[in-house]
Amino acid sequence: MQEDAHSPHVHGFWWSHIGWITSRRNFPTDYSKVRDLAKFPELAWLNRFDMVVPFAFAAAMFGVGELLAARAPQLGTNGWQMLVWAFFVSTTALFHGTSCINSLAHLMGERRYKTTDDSRNSLILAFVTLGEGWHNNHHRYMSATRNGFYWWEIDPTCYGLKLLACTGLIWGFKAVPQSVLDEGARAEHAKSVAAAERRARFTPVETSPLSRVVPAAAAIVVATVQSANCDAAPNKEGPPMHRDIPVLPENPASDQSTHPSASAILSCPFGARAGKSGSSPGAATRNGSTA
Numbered sequence: 390m391q392e393d394a395h396s397p398h399v400h401g402f403w404w405s406h407i408g409w410i411t412s413r414r415n416f417p418t419d420y421s422k423v424r425d426l427a428k429f430p431e432l433a434w435l436n437r438f439d440m441v442v443p444f445a446f447a448a449a450m451f452g453v454g455e456l457l458a459a460r461a462p463q464l465g466t467n468g469w470q471m472l473v474w475a476f477f478v479s480t481t482a483l484f485h486g487t488s489c490i491n492s493l494a495h496l497m498g499e500r501r502y503k504t505t506d507d508s509r510n511s512l513i514l515a516f517v518t519l520g521e522g523w524h525n526n527h528h529r530y531m532s533a534t535r536n537g538f539y540w541w542e543i544d545p546t547c548y549g550l551k552l553l554a555c556t557g558l559i560w561g562f563k564a565v566p567q568s569v570l571d572e573g574a575r576a577e578h579a580k581s582v583a584a585a586e587r588r589a590r591f592t593p594v595e596t597s598p599l600s601r602v603v604p605a606a607a608a609i610v611v612a613t614v615q616s617a618n619c620d621a622a623p624n625k626e627g628p629p630m631h632r633d634i635p636v637l638p639e640n641p642a643s644d645q646s647t648h649p650s651a652s653a654i655l656s657c658p659f660g661a662r663a664g665k666s667g668s669s670p671g672a673a674t675r676n677g678s679t680a
């Protein structure tokens with residue numbers, strides 16, 4: 390990665406995005422590394438005088454705007470408006486879209502291949518750059534014509550090249566080797582298995598709906614049986630909390646036979662057990678009040 394002229398992890402985001410390509414030291418072309426480019430003198434000339442095309446495009450947009458102002462004034466445009474929108478704004482947007490591949494395509498997205506450059510595949514960047522966003526694929530096998538290795542990885546640039554190939558203007562496409570495709574398929578499979586394992590570790594497995602229904606039903610049965618054991622009818626005076634508080638005797642220990650204990654009241658909401666011992670909580674109230 391240290392040799393990478395435009396890695397955001399080595400030189401920072403802005404260098405990878407715009408610094409390296411505007412640096413003077415990166416301007417000269419080492420033709421020994423691009424022999425196929427050196428074979429075409431017209432392309433080498435364009436590479437040397439790379440300002441010619443943008444200047445020509447800017448002049449053309451200004452000329453078109455002036456022509457429209459003279460011939461179709463109802464459109465409300467002119468040379469300067471066309472120069473700003475059709476040249477400066479569009480060229481700036483195009484430049485930053487392309488530059489995203491050197492900066493953002495090493496920061497956002499998924500890594501299919503374990504390359505040493507931290508390159509990534511991103512659907513969003515693939516939309517923005519017409520297919521270049523499958524940058525991890527590109528770093529794995531750079532000489533392939535296409536960047537989207539599978540049919541679902543959209544690659545409009547490749548579709549355009551195929552159309553041009555139909556006209557006979559271009560030829561010699563280089564395919565992705567089957568071994569590289571198989572390597573990608575294995576990596577995707579390993580990733581999906583790892584993701585499933587992570588999910589299983591953090592989410593409890595719901596074996597059956599019965600696992601929730603059965604404990605709830607058992608709790609209802611136990612509560613029903615317990616309330617059936619309370620053999621006295623519900624006290625019409627209401628629950629114990631709403632009744633008068635009994636007047637406690639001076640010496641509780643000596644009066645236990647006539648007053649129900651607190652545990653007796655709590656154990657049966659209807660006062661059945663208190664009744665069995667000789668007096669209900671209601672009776673205790675009356676007893677207390679008359680004592």
Ligand SMILES: [Zn+2]
Pocket residue numbers: 490491495506508524528
């Ligand atoms: Zn890269």
